[in-house]
Amino acid sequence: MVKENCGVVGIYSEGDVNVIPMVIDALRALQHRGQEAWGLAIPNKAPLKRLGLVSASSGEFKKISEEYASHSAIGHVRYSTVGKSDLESAQPLKVKDLCVAHNGTISNVEELSNLVGGCTFTPQNASDTLVAAQRLVSLITENGKLGNALSILKNEMVGSFCFTFLSDDDAVFAARDPKGFRPMVLGHKEQGNVHIVTSESSAISAIGAKLVRDVVPGELIKISKEGGFETEMFSDDTNRAHCSFEFTYFAQPSSKMEGTNIYLARKRIGQFLAKKYPIHDADVVIPVPDSARPAALGFAQELGIQFDEGLLKDRYSKKGPLRSFIEPHQSDRIEINRWIIPIREVIEDKHIIVIDDSLVRGTSSKAIIKALRRSGARKISMMVTYPPIKFPCYAGIDFPSQEELATFDGGKDLSEKEMIEKVRNDIGADFLGYNDAENLANAVGIPKDSMCFTCATGNYAPLGITPNFNKMKQMKSV
């Protein structure tokens, strides 16, 4: 099964402006959500797909803008979480007259594929998006309207989704799953009367548009020539499960999600973490670059300790600018860590508090602590802004199995204290402090019950599943 957590965009100009340059700019502003492939689609044409970063195709932008000129389009940046990074798996996908771009994960893909009649693909090798798109198209055929089809599909699917769709009869659609696991926002630009629906407001700013609002979980938006801007609800579920990991790690700091700016939220998370761990004998607080920087600043300011940059990423190396967690292969993650450069003059003989935004497999943390020791750190206290990750995510961020998580200890039932001690020992820190869900939610300013913390708690109720984690095989086939 191929799963994704990606970035999506749908743009429609009621003023008949060519939106392709805007789609490209928006995808560049979503690049942090997926770096393996990108693509765009316009009505009545096969989707355009490219491997790698959007900017790697900059020589083609003019030609693409001319050849694909359209006042309606959707786009996608992709991060695959299992294996294949090929062009075929890139999105948007086209099924009959509907192009689809998806951010999220559909975990019961085989079950769903059984509902798809007459499909021509092999379900085990098909992406979750393709299976969902096939099912959606057959539901539209049976029920007439996309909203009706989504109302049915949401009950059949386990997982999370933000979709943008484009139909050959020139309508752009966007839908957000009823729990709001993944983010989705709506923007507008006066010039050309341009509507944009996308994963993050960073993409709205990138095209010079204004953020209007979050797309409501369970909302379907349609923009077309005949109807203009239309909206309907395909779910009346009012329970929310916004992914807490977006706030600490995944989202772009300039973005605004659920009314909260990500940079300021991360700074507050650092402040709240400092209240939990008031370590006053440290000399300096440093971030693990790049996403932990605001939290480190907040932590340092709260305790009145000096903030500094003790670790830099080599931005000219091949892997340096990429984000280690979302690279699919372990060797690539190790490669990235080799390009984190410690600054001896900041570190030597000091008690360092190093702030990271998450501790997933522990590979990065171990490499960073080694680098700090090599640079003469006297004591290293590691603080993690996210609670201990103990369970796989089936709602869009891929932690493939418990066995690969740093918190896993051969299936032993460790107490919280024992588990933290195990991880501390593995990564080689002198002290390890994790955030907790309550503290994180308070810092973000969203009620804890309206956020998803499943990967920390193992409570899969928001997804409506009860996975059995006795064996790795079972974990991967929920």
Ligand code: SF4
């Ligand atoms: S399980 Fe964790 S990573 Fe997945 S949606 Fe929930 S909070 Fe986000």
